[in-house]
Amino acid sequence: MEQGTVRVKRGLAEMLKGGVIMDVTTADQARIAEEAGAVAVMALERVPADIRRDGGVARMADPTRVEEIVAAVSIPVMAKARIGHFVEAQILQSLGVDYIDESEVLTPADEAHHIDKWAFTVPFVCGARDLGEALRRIGEGAAMIRTKGEAGTGDVVEAVRHMRAMTEGIRRLATLGHEQLMAAARDLGAPYDLVEEVARTGKLPVVNFAAGGLATPADAALMMQLGCDGVFVGSGIFKSADPAPRARAIVEATTYFNDPQILAKVSRGLGEPMVGIGMDRLADGDRLAKRGW
Amino acid sequence: MRFGVLALQGDVREHAAAAAAAGAEPVLVRVAEDLDGLDALAIPGGESTTIGKLAERYGLVEPLRTAIESGLPTLGTCAGMIFLAAGTTEARPQVQLGVLDVVVRRNAFGSQVASFEADIDVVGIPDPVRAVFIRAPWIEKVGAGVEVLAEVEGHPVMVREGNIVATSFHPELTGDPRVHTLLLHMRGRA
Numbered sequence: 001m002e003q004g005t006v007r008v009k010r011g012l013a014e015m016l017k018g019g020v021i022m023d024v025t026t027a028d029q030a031r032i033a034e035e036a037g038a039v040a041v042m043a044l045e046r047v048p049a050d051i052r053r054d055g056g057v058a059r060m061a062d063p064t065r066v067e068e069i070v071a072a073v074s075i076p077v078m079a080k081a082r083i084g085h086f087v088e089a090q091i092l093q094s095l096g097v098d099y100i101d102e103s104e105v106l107t108p109a110d111e112a113h114h115i116d117k118w119a120f121t122v123p124f125v126c127g128a129r130d131l132g133e134a135l136r137r138i139g140e141g142a143a144m145i146r147t148k149g150e151a152g153t154g155d156v157v158e159a160v161r162h163m164r165a166m167t168e169g170i171r172r173l174a175t176l177g178h179e180q181l182m183a184a185a186r187d188l189g190a191p192y193d194l195v196e197e198v199a200r201t202g203k204l205p206v207v208n209f210a211a212g213g214l215a216t217p218a219d220a221a222l223m224m225q226l227g228c229d230g231v232f233v234g235s236g237i238f239k240s241a242d243p244a245p246r247a248r249a250i251v252e253a254t255t256y257f258n259d260p261q262i263l264a265k266v267s268r269g270l271g272e273p274m275v276g277i278g279m280d281r282l283a284d285g286d287r288l289a290k291r292g293w
Numbered sequence: 294m295r296f297g298v299l300a301l302q303g304d305v306r307e308h309a310a311a312a313a314a315a316g317a318e319p320v321l322v323r324v325a326e327d328l329d330g331l332d333a334l335a336i337p338g339g340e341s342t343t344i345g346k347l348a349e350r351y352g353l354v355e356p357l358r359t360a361i362e363s364g365l366p367t368l369g370t371c372a373g374m375i376f377l378a379a380g381t382t383e384a385r386p387q388v389q390l391g392v393l394d395v396v397v398r399r400n401a402f403g404s405q406v407a408s409f410e411a412d413i414d415v416v417g418i419p420d421p422v423r424a425v426f427i428r429a430p431w432i433e434k435v436g437a438g439v440e441v442l443a444e445v446e447g448h449p450v451m452v453r454e455g456n457i458v459a460t461s462f463h464p465e466l467t468g469d470p471r472v473h474t475l476l477l478h479m480r481g482r483a
Contacts, residue, residue, distance in 0.1 A: 001411040008408045011427045011466055015338045015372070018302040037347060039302060039340040074383065074399055075340050076428065098405035098428065121406045255301050255347055256323070 009123035009143035012076065012098065013207035016040055016144075016230055020220065020251050021209065023047050023234040025065075027072035033237070036247035040076040040098070042232065043069040048105050048152030049235035049274065052286070058106040060088040066095050078125070083292060084110025086119075093122040099144070101125050102137075104291035105151045105234075112293060117141030127211070129162045129289055131169025132188035135198070138206055139191040145204060147228065148289040149212020152235050154276025156219045158289060159212045163226045166208065173199040212289065215240070215273045217253030217266050224257035241271035294477055297322045297331040299357075301347040303339020303372060307465040311335075314470035315477055325356035333366040333476045336373030338427070338463050341399070344376055345388030354388065361392045366456045366479040368472065374459035375399060375430055382433055393457050394436025401431040401448070401461075413462075415451060416442040418471050424450070424462035431461055 002008075019039025024030045030041045045061040046054065060081050070077045076098035081088035083102055088109075092100050102115050104127050114137065117124040123143035128134035134145045147166060149159030169188070176184055176199060185195040197205055210223035211232035220231045231254055237247045249266040256262040284290075296312035298305050300321035309319035312335065322328060336344070348354050361367045361377075369377040377393040402408070405428055412421040424443075431448035435441060442458075443451035450461035456479060464472035 001409045003407065003409045005410055007425055007466060008410055008427060011425055011463065012405055012408065014304040014307060014466065015340070015427060017304060017306070017339070018300075019340060019343055034342060037343045039343050070404075074385075075342060076405065093406065096404040096406060123405065251343070252347070252350065256351075 004121035006143070010206050012123060013125070013144035016076070016209075017207060018255060019230045020247075020254050021078065021230070021232045022237055022247060023232075024069060024238070027068045029238055029243075030069045030072045030077075032244050033247060034073045034075050036244060037251035038075060038247065039230070040078055041069060041073060042101060042234070043077055043079045043097070047235040047238060048288070049154075049239050051105060052152040052277075060085070060092065060106070063091065063095055066092070066097060070096060080106055081115070082106040083108040084113050084115060086115045089115050089120060089124075093120055097122065099123050099125055102142075103127065104148060104288050108291050114140050114293070125209075127289070127292060128166070130165040131173070131198070132190045133292060134166060134204060134208070135188065135190035135194040138194055138204075142206065144207050144209070146209040146211040146232055148292075149210065149214070150279060150282070150287060150289050151212045152288070153213045153279060153282065154215040154236060154274045155279045156213045156215070156222065157279050159210050159214060159223060160226065162212075162289070163210055163223060163228055166204075167227055170198055170203065174202045215276060217249045217263060220250045221253045221257035221263050224254060230254065235274055239274035246270045246273070294318065294332040294480070295320050295330060296473070296477070297328065297334040299334065299336045299344070299373070301353075302343045303337035304463070304465060305337050307463075308335040308337045308370075311465040311470050311473045314468070315473040317473075317477055324351065325353055328356055328360050331360070331365060332480045333368070334360070335465075335473070335476075336367065336369040336376055337465070338371035338373065341372035341375035342387050344372055348376075349388045354390065358390050358392060361390065361457065364456050366476045367458070368476050369393070369457070369459040370463050370465060371427065371429055371461060374461060377457060377459055379436070393452070393454055393459055394439055395432045395452060395459070396434040397430045398433045399430045400428050402426060402429050404428065411445070413443050413445060413450070416440070417475065422464065422471065423467045423469065424460075424464070425466045426450075426462045429461040
């Protein structure tokens with residue numbers, strides 16, 4: 001009997017495919033998310049929109065908060081650790097969370113290195129803006145990738161940019177000759193064996209969800225049609241006027257992403273989405289997606 | 294042979310690939326009409342609460358029950374097993390088809406850090422099967438007409454009742470099509 005194998009770690013992400021993972025800050029929100037049909041919840045202290053508003057250092061959530069959320073639901077619970085903060089990750093693993101998100105939404109703890117994720121039994125998901133970043137994270141042991149988008153904005157434009165960059169990177173590798181792959185690995189800043197694997201299979205070796213700025217059922221369906229395996233919705237649900245019906249509508253839009261009639265039906269009467277910040281108004285220094293190396 | 298895969302949520306792609314490896318044509322099932330003309334059906338791994346809610350909201354519960362009760366060979370893996378079962382040990386009810394006479398304990402082996410893979414013996418399959426258990430359920434109570442095909446630590450993890458086969462583990466994750474092949478052989482004999 002073997003635990004913490006690559007197949008077991010990547011396997012849980014496979015089970016989440018076609019689903020919605022929702023940011024929650026309390027046990028009550030976690031129950032609302034589960035009731036709406038979320039496949040997992042992300043336990044955190046403040047949603048990205050509030051982190052953005054309040055400023056200061058954003059850290060791992062209080063263990064009591066995480067445990068309350070774990071106790072409240074039967075679906076998997078994820079929690080965020082700061083980039084490079086392997087002790088926060090050790091603590092979260094000891095709490096029995098099902099996945100750790102080494103996340104740029106929190107304030108990075110290391111400006112040069114990410115966590116050695118091979119050292120853990122619990123699987124990790126990491127953000128990426130393009131193929132090279134994704135393969136560096138997978139090389140460090142990430143069992144799932146999410147495109148970063150720009151968390152806490154309610155603007156889907158960055159999520160689209162990162163998803164398109166990922167797809168383009170994969171397609172490009174698939175067109176190269178074998179003798180070109182080492183140069184491609186150098187340019188991508190990615191491990192050669194993973195570059196070779198993507199070139200051969202035409203896909204990432206792990207599941208890739210979209211994240212960062214999704215606020216509506218149509219946003220979720222857009223990301224699914226662009227080829228992601230599922231979606232994270234952060235501030236978009238619990239910063240909207242009426243979270244429960246919106247959460248449910250986003251779940252349904254993620255399953256029926258190719259059916260415009262169903263999308264029209266579930267998009268009706270949801271009340272105000274989160275207010276949001278357009279990317280054109282966001283100062284360069286306020287862009288969370290730039291964190292990660 | 295048309296092998297349907299319930300495609301509401303979960304590892305649909307892996308089941309479709311396993312069905313193809315077993316020599317069948319995979320068919321994704323999202324609405325009731327997709328059930329017409331199938332020779333077998335797989336209900337994938339995923340989140341059983343999500344799959345149940347979507348099936349209920351989109352009118353799939355009764356059509357699925359009818360198709361399975363009329364003899365369609367059906368495989369449920371992990372969440373799929375929970376969805377087929379008559380009940381769970383949880384206090385909170387969830388949407389289940391109730392066509393398989395077992396009670397399951399969800400997340401029985403623990404959280405994700407306790408997830409594991411192992412070689413297990415399965416009745417009717419000659420060599421051991423590499424079984425991947427992910428936040429897996431086990432079967433707590435088995436009804437009279439249910440045959441236990443595999444156990445781990447004394448708990449049933451694979452059962453058969455008539456045209457239904459259910460596993461706690463994920464045969465679709467290992468590239469081994471023997472469990473899906475079993476389903477295709479049941480067609481015509483059920």
